[in-house]
Amino acid sequence: MNDPAPEAVGGARPLLTARGLVKHYGAVEAVRGVDFDLPDNGFVTILGPSGCGKTTLLRMIGGFESITEGDLEIEGRALAGVMANHRPVNTVFQNYALFPHLTVFDNVAFGLRLRRLDRATVRDRVIGALRTVRMESMVARYPSQLSGGQQQRVALSRAFVNQPRILLLDEPLGALDLKMRRHMQVELKDLQRRLGMTFLYVTHDQEEAFALSDWVIVMNAGRIVQQGTPAAIYHAPDNAFVADFIGGANLVAGTVVEAAAGRAVLECPLGRLAATGADGLRVGDSASLCIRAEHVAIGDGAAAGAASFAGRIDHVVFRGDTNTIVATVDGWAIEARVDHDVALAPGDTVSISLPEQHLRIVHGVLAADGADR
Amino acid sequence: MHRALTRAVLVLPTAAYVVLVCAAPLGLLFVYSFYSVDFVSIVKEVTLANYALVLGSETYRALIVKAILYGAGVAALTAAIAYPLAFFIAKRVRVYKAALLTAMLVPLYTGDLIRIFAWRVVLGAEGVLNSFLQWLGITDQPIWALLFSPFATMVVLTYNYLPFMVLVLWVSLEALDRAYLEAAMDLGASRTQIFMRVILPLTSPGLVVGVLMVFVLVAGDYLTPQLVGGGSGVTITSAIYDMFGAAFDWPLGSALAWVLLAALAAVVGLAIFLFSRSPWGRGLGARGA
Numbered sequence: 001m002n003d004p005a006p007e008a009v010g011g012a013r014p015l016l017t018a019r020g021l022v023k024h025y026g027a028v029e030a031v032r033g034v035d036f037d038l039p040d041n042g043f044v045t046i047l048g049p050s051g052c053g054k055t056t057l058l059r060m061i062g063g064f065e066s067i068t069e070g071d072l073e074i075e076g077r078a079l080a081g082v083m084a085n086h087r088p089v090n091t092v093f094q095n096y097a098l099f100p101h102l103t104v105f106d107n108v109a110f111g112l113r114l115r116r117l118d119r120a121t122v123r124d125r126v127i128g129a130l131r132t133v134r135m136e137s138m139v140a141r142y143p144s145q146l147s148g149g150q151q152q153r154v155a156l157s158r159a160f161v162n163q164p165r166i167l168l169l170d171e172p173l174g175a176l177d178l179k180m181r182r183h184m185q186v187e188l189k190d191l192q193r194r195l196g197m198t199f200l201y202v203t204h205d206q207e208e209a210f211a212l213s214d215w216v217i218v219m220n221a222g223r224i225v226q227q228g229t230p231a232a233i234y235h236a237p238d239n240a241f242v243a244d245f246i247g248g249a250n251l252v253a254g255t256v257v258e259a260a261a262g263r264a265v266l267e268c269p270l271g272r273l274a275a276t277g278a279d280g281l282r283v284g285d286s287a288s289l290c291i292r293a294e295h296v297a298i299g300d301g302a303a304a305g306a307a308s309f310a311g312r313i314d315h316v317v318f319r320g321d322t323n324t325i326v327a328t329v330d331g332w333a334i335e336a337r338v339d340h341d342v343a344l345a346p347g348d349t350v351s352i353s354l355p356e357q358h359l360r361i362v363h364g365v366l367a368a369d370g371a372d373r
Numbered sequence: 374m375h376r377a378l379t380r381a382v383l384v385l386p387t388a389a390y391v392v393l394v395c396a397a398p399l400g401l402l403f404v405y406s407f408y409s410v411d412f413v414s415i416v417k418e419v420t421l422a423n424y425a426l427v428l429g430s431e432t433y434r435a436l437i438v439k440a441i442l443y444g445a446g447v448a449a450l451t452a453a454i455a456y457p458l459a460f461f462i463a464k465r466v467r468v469y470k471a472a473l474l475t476a477m478l479v480p481l482y483t484g485d486l487i488r489i490f491a492w493r494v495v496l497g498a499e500g501v502l503n504s505f506l507q508w509l510g511i512t513d514q515p516i517w518a519l520l521f522s523p524f525a526t527m528v529v530l531t532y533n534y535l536p537f538m539v540l541v542l543w544v545s546l547e548a549l550d551r552a553y554l555e556a557a558m559d560l561g562a563s564r565t566q567i568f569m570r571v572i573l574p575l576t577s578p579g580l581v582v583g584v585l586m587v588f589v590l591v592a593g594d595y596l597t598p599q600l601v602g603g604g605s606g607v608t609i610t611s612a613i614y615d616m617f618g619a620a621f622d623w624p625l626g627s628a629l630a631w632v633l634l635a636a637l638a639a640v641v642g643l644a645i646f647l648f649s650r651s652p653w654g655r656g657l658g659a660r661g662a
Contacts, residue, residue, distance in 0.1 A: 064555055084558040091559045097552035101574045101653050110570075111560035162560065 015040040015075060015198055016061070016166060022069035023056050030056040032222035033070070038166065038200060043192045045201040045209040048219035049245065054202045055170055057219070061200065062091045062168050074165055090159035091168040095175060096151050098143040104130070104154050105139040111162040129161035130154075132191065149180045156188075160195060169201045173208065185211045206246050210234070218242050238278045239363040240288040250296065250334050252289040253365035256281050264361045269330055273307055275359035288365050295358035296336035298325060298350055306353040313348045327352060399634075406627035415623060423628035433629065436609040437636050443530065444592035444637075448584040450531045451538035455583070459539050460572070463546035464554075474543070477536050485533070489600045492529045496520040496601070521603025529597050534590055538583045545579025546572075574653040581648050585641050592637055609633050 014037035023031040031053040038044055046054040059065040061072065063084030072079040074088060090111070098107050108126045117125075130136040133153035143151055152172060160167055169188075173181045189212050192199045203209055209216050210230040217227040218241075226238045237243035240251055254268025256277075264277030266289050273289060281287060297306065311327040311334065322337045325344060329352055336352070344350065407419045427433045462473050480488055495501045496519040503515040519525060553575065557567045573580070595610035609629065616626030648654045 062555075062559060064558075084555070085561045085563060089559075091556070093552050093556060095552060097550065097556040099553060099556070099571060099575075110557070110562075114561040114566060158560070 013076070014038055016200075017073050018057075018061075018070065019072075020070035021057070021060065021067065021072060023053070023060060023065060024068045029222055031060070034219075034222075034224055036217055036224060036227060038198055039215070041196050041198055042214045043189065043199045043201065043212055044215045044217065045203060045213040046217045046219055047203060047206060047209040050204055052219040053222040054204075054219050058091075058168050058170055058200065058202045061166070062089060063087045088165040089168055090162050090164040091170065092155050092159045092172045094170045094172065096143075096155040096172075098151055098155055098158070100143055102142075103139065104135065104141050104143070104146070107143065107154060108158045108161055110158065115162075125161055126157075129157040132160075132194070133157050133187075148176050149184060152176065152184060153187075156191065160191075160197060164197070166198045166200055169199060171203050172201075173203075181208070188212060218245065220245070236276075236278070236360070237290060237362050240290070240366045241364065243288070243290040243360075243362050244366050247292060248335070249290045249292050251362075251366050252332060254287060254289060256283055256285045256287050256361065259283055259285075266361050269332055270307070270309065273354075273359065275356060275361050277361045278363055281361060281363065285363065286365050287361050287363055290360045290362050291354050291358055293324065293335040293337040295355060296334060297353045297355060298327075298336050298338055298342065298344070306355045307359075308351055308353040311350055311352040313344055313346050313350060315346060316344055402627040402630055404627075405624050406631050408624040410622050410624055413621065423625045424632070426625065427628050427632050433609070433612070433632075436607065436612060437633060440592040440609045440633065441636065441640060443526070443598075444588040444640075446527060447530045447534060447591040448538075448587040450527070451535045451587050452542075452580060452584060454531070454535060455538040455542050456568075459542035459546050462539075463543050463549075464551065474540075477539055480532075481536055485596055486600075488533060489529060489597055492525070492532070492601060493520060496525050496528070520601060521606075523602065523605045526598045526602040526605065529601050530591050530594060533594075533597065534587045537590070538587055541579050541583035541586065542576060545576035549575055577648070577653045581644065585644060589637055589641065592633075 016038040018034055018036050021031055021034040022029070034053075034057060046057060048054045056065055060067055061079070063079070063082065067080050079087060099110065102110070105126055108129055109122050112122045112125055127136055127139075130139065133156055135150060135153050135157065138146065138150065138154075143154070146154065155172065173184050173188075176184060185208060188199070188201075192212075201209075201212060213230055215227065216230055216233050218225050218233060220241050226233060226242045228236075233242065234246055237246060237249070240253075243249040243251060252266075252268045252270055254266040256264055257267045257272065258265035258274075259277060259281045262277060263274065264281045264287070265272055265274045266287055268289055270289070275289065278287075309329045311329040313325055313327045314333070315324075315326040317324040317326070319337075323340055323342070323344075325336045325338055327334055327336065327350065334352065338344070405415070406423055407421070409416045409418065409420050409422060458477075462470060466473060493500070497503070498515040498517055498520065500520065502519060503512075506512050507515065549572065553571050554567055557571045562570060593610055595608045595614060598606040598608050599611055600606070610633075613626050613629045613633070616622045616629060620626075
């Protein structure tokens, strides 16, 4: 394969473009109009709750689901009508799907042999790929003789050994325990850098998405609700769904009464509050005030200029590194994160303040069932 | 031990059934195979003459080889027809799965004779197929070889034993994870390559079971060759039947039965041995480190 130097491509043209992608299963709309670009050489994650259409989207790119509407192109070449076996992508499946009747070596060699490469080339590339994931000593084993993490590495090698333009990963760490998962996250990120290949990763785990990705695409109910760098998604959520799904921010529903470049004022049960506003807010929109638990200040130490309220503590939850406090302010439940040494007990009345620099007004309000409107 | 006793009690009925209904008659036959016949009475003196006669006879050897060839041929034909059918039912049909499987079994409800005579109606000189061919003008004389020929025997045997093969392969294909097929396609395999490199190896245990089952059933079938095979309809089983009936030579019949049993057991044993030593059998058998 001829690999143009990353500089030559220079991000001028995206590697993959999706325009107005739609997927229907009968009456069910799994994907409802999705647009995005993938850069050459990057780690991109599609993040969303189960049933949001992220796996369907990945399978449409892989060639396992037809495209109901819209365009999907890799380097300007349309993918519609191209069978999975002719697409320049490879998939790492959720449960690995390693062929149980083949050894590790034969599994990794599967794609190369189909391309009728000579024996020596197949051997060199298989061993090279297995060495990359430190599995070269296991060539003669069968998948059933490997641990979950080892199977994961073989599944990765089997896919990237074919040098696809994009490596598609469908929740590949889902079956591993937490410690192994953390370990594999580091390995995956490292692997992506070394291979210089574009990884498109699907997960419902925001921590995983943040740890791995250069770019995160958040999906909900078949649509993209926000995309950006992990930091932007976390610190500047655009709407109530993202604010809630990513790290469970505190949200108060209200109506926008003033909106100017980057600032807005929200009329809500806590009063009229001014804060940083998401782009495109207009007067009269229903919107939510958003503040993360770690930014809520409890007690007298509140900074000047912060909105303060009297609240009653309902629960104190031990979280390991911190305590989470659930308090009620005017019938509104708010979560705050505090150090262990802050002596608070359920029933205490405290002063709760919301520092203005951490307040943000985002689009939409959260429905009772968690879906945004 | 209490548990051991419970287990013994639970196993007893099955064991008793197998011994009484299967092993005992076979054992009796085995004993008889060493006796001889003196006009109308059986002489209970041990002799190997029957075995010498069977093994020394070109006719009997040819009949045993024929049984094995028919068995192998029909097993191969049913497998070739059953794979696409079973794949379709297992992986493409959702709602009508049970209905299709039942429909496939309907012919089995009608009984051997009915099915065989139905084929005589289809293949006979005045039959459906010959009439149709003559009507089309492809031939002006009925093709006699359609019925009462090895061809007719193969057609009817394949038809009769196809459901067994479909059922066994369907079970294997139902258990085959679709992800393997997608993984193979993802890695660049065409449909044929997916079948040869993934479906066939992963369902091979089922295929082996199906082939051996059809093989043994066909090798022992004497009704079909007799009724549609014409001059070619003599089988080793019908020869055994004649020994017990018309010829009243139970000892020779017993010896024939045991030689056939040994020959089939040898083929089945060899097939299982070769499969377990093959890469597919080894890979699927590998468990644990």
